[in-house]
Amino acid sequence: MNAPAELPDLSHLWMPFTANKQFKAHPRMLAAAKGMYYTSADGRQVLDGTAGLWCVNAGHGRQEIVEAISRQAGIMDYAPGFQLGHPLAFEAATAVASFMPQGLDRVFFTNSGSESVDTALKIALAYHRARGEGQRTRLIGRERGYHGVGFGGISVGGISPNRKTFSGALLPAVDHLPHTHNLEQNAYSKGQPAWGAHLAEDLERIIALHDASTIAAVIVEPMAGSTGVLIPPKGYLEKLREITSKHGILLIFDEVITAYGRLGAATASEFFGVTPDLIAMAKGVSNAAVPAGAVAVRREVHDAIVNGPAGGIEFFHGYTYSAHPLAAAAILATLDIYRREDLFARARKLSGAFEQAAHSLKGAPHVIDVRNLGLVAGVELAPRAGAPGARAAEVFQKCFDSGLMVRYTGDIIAVSPPLIIDEAQIGQIFEQIGKVLKEVA
Ligand SMILES: Cc1ncc(COP(=O)(O)O)c(C=O)c1O
Numbered sequence: 100m101n102a103p104a105e106l107p108d109l110s111h112l113w114m115p116f117t118a119n120k121q122f123k124a125h126p127r128m129l130a131a132a133k134g135m136y137y138t139s140a141d142g143r144q145v146l147d148g149t150a151g152l153w154c155v156n157a158g159h160g161r162q163e164i165v166e167a168i169s170r171q172a173g174i175m176d177y178a179p180g181f182q183l184g185h186p187l188a189f190e191a192a193t194a195v196a197s198f199m200p201q202g203l204d205r206v207f208f209t210n211s212g213s214e215s216v217d218t219a220l221k222i223a224l225a226y227h228r229a230r231g232e233g234q235r236t237r238l239i240g241r242e243r244g245y246h247g248v249g250f251g252g253i254s255v256g257g258i259s260p261n262r263k264t265f266s267g268a269l270l271p272a273v274d275h276l277p278h279t280h281n282l283e284q285n286a287y288s289k290g291q292p293a294w295g296a297h298l299a300e301d302l303e304r305i306i307a308l309h310d311a312s313t314i315a316a317v318i319v320e321p322m323a324g325s326t327g328v329l330i331p332p333k334g335y336l337e338k339l340r341e342i343t344s345k346h347g348i349l350l351i352f353d354e355v356i357t358a359y360g361r362l363g364a365a366t367a368s369e370f371f372g373v374t375p376d377l378i379a380m381a382k383g384v385s386n387a388a389v390p391a392g393a394v395a396v397r398r399e400v401h402d403a404i405v406n407g408p409a410g411g412i413e414f415f416h417g418y419t420y421s422a423h424p425l426a427a428a429a430i431l432a433t434l435d436i437y438r439r440e441d442l443f444a445r446a447r448k449l450s451g452a453f454e455q456a457a458h459s460l461k462g463a464p465h466v467i468d469v470r471n472l473g474l475v476a477g478v479e480l481a482p483r484a485g486a487p488g489a490r491a492a493e494v495f496q497k498c499f500d501s502g503l504m505v506r507y508t509g510d511i512i513a514v515s516p517p518l519i520i521d522e523a524q525i526g527q528i529f530e531q532i533g534k535v536l537k538e539v540a
Pocket residue numbers: 210211212213214216245246247248320324325353354355356381382
């Protein structure tokens with residue numbers, strides 16, 4: 100396989116979301132990264148078709164970010180964020196707000212997408228309570244939704260393997276919308292599929308069942324990535340917004356993947372023209388150089404809590420590392436790069452060539468669907484009889500062995516490169532996947 104000559108002891112590290120035994124038998128080790136490429140531990144160049152884990156939007160090893168982090172580490176390594184502040188935290192919040200849709204200009208910092216989701220859910224509960232509607236505690240997620248791994252996130256999430264071990268401990272007041280994935284109706288859609296807006300109307304059924312007065316928030320990924328690239332049908336998000344507004348229910352967009360250019364705009368909200376009440380983000384906010392996340396909150400929601408009846412601390416929530424100085428420095432440097440290099444416009448411009456290259460896989464062996472939006476593509480494969488996911492796992496391995504990093508969920512291959520990619524590299528990604536598809540049974 101690709102094991103370097105000398106490996107460290109692999110036994111102590113329990114790897115996240117990994118088939119540990121399999122990995123340790125055949126390790127895939129990364130050693131360095133620059134621009135569009137990783138270098139594997141055995142010295143091969145690997146084209147990054149996934150921006151790490153959908154997070155390195157400005158490309159790897161950006162000098163400005165490296166310098167900002169190391170400079171800040173020398174000035175002040177850490178500052179407590181409870182009852183104390185430091186200027187970079189406020190500057191980073193101002194910078195984040197400047198990328199958000201109008202009105203969502205209050206920012207709470209976290210360290211990850213999971214924390215951002217749980218923070219957003221808590222803000223929703225606190226908001227209703229501050230307004231005297233504390234009985235609004237129900238949270239509505241969606242089947243096949245991925246909202247990280249906190250107890251809140253897996254409760255509103257809809258991926259069964261992430262839930263079943265913990266099924267007795269999930270949040271009690273949760274319901275789920277149906278997912279929107281339907282190959283019979285939407286296979287090989289380019290951009291948003293035409294069919295499926297009516298699935299948002301299921302929210303009215305859920306509201307009729309529980310009564311709006313018990314529901315705090317609806318949370319969805321505007322475009323679901325981790326669960327296999329599910330693109331929202333035309334009109335779907337608009338309908339969710341309309342129904343939630345009508346019933347006084349907060350709408351949370353989980354933009355952990357979509358914020359910062361993935362679709363060719365600062366946020367999916369901007370891209371789709373649908374503004375939620377809260378946006379959960381992470382990943383691209385710091386180009387993944389330092390763990391960081393945030394929740395952008397509509398000003399009225401923030402004000403209801405902060406100017407509400409409570410005295411002293413208004414919101415009993417926060418992390419030791421909320422707005423960590425190194426994260427704040429990385430965020431400021433990252434957002435500066437996005438703006439200076441106009442990277443979201445670049446993603447938008449490249450999305451046509453990306454779409455064309457992705458759809459060139461129509462007709463390739465095993466392919467049953469190709470779907471795309473912005474710089475994201477999903478290539479769905481027919482599962483092997485009795486072994487779901489095995490074919491995509493083999494494609495992933497063979498791509499890695501031949502110098503290309505992709506991701507897979509079930510039998511869906513996902514591509515989501517850094518926004519600095521060029522047209523030739525886009526072509527290379529899909530040609531390589533096509534070649535590998537011919538090699539797998
Ligand atoms: C939509 C969404 N929400 C939440 C998360 C969780 O983020 P993290 O792994 O940083 O906790 C992810 C991670 O991929 C995600 O895609």
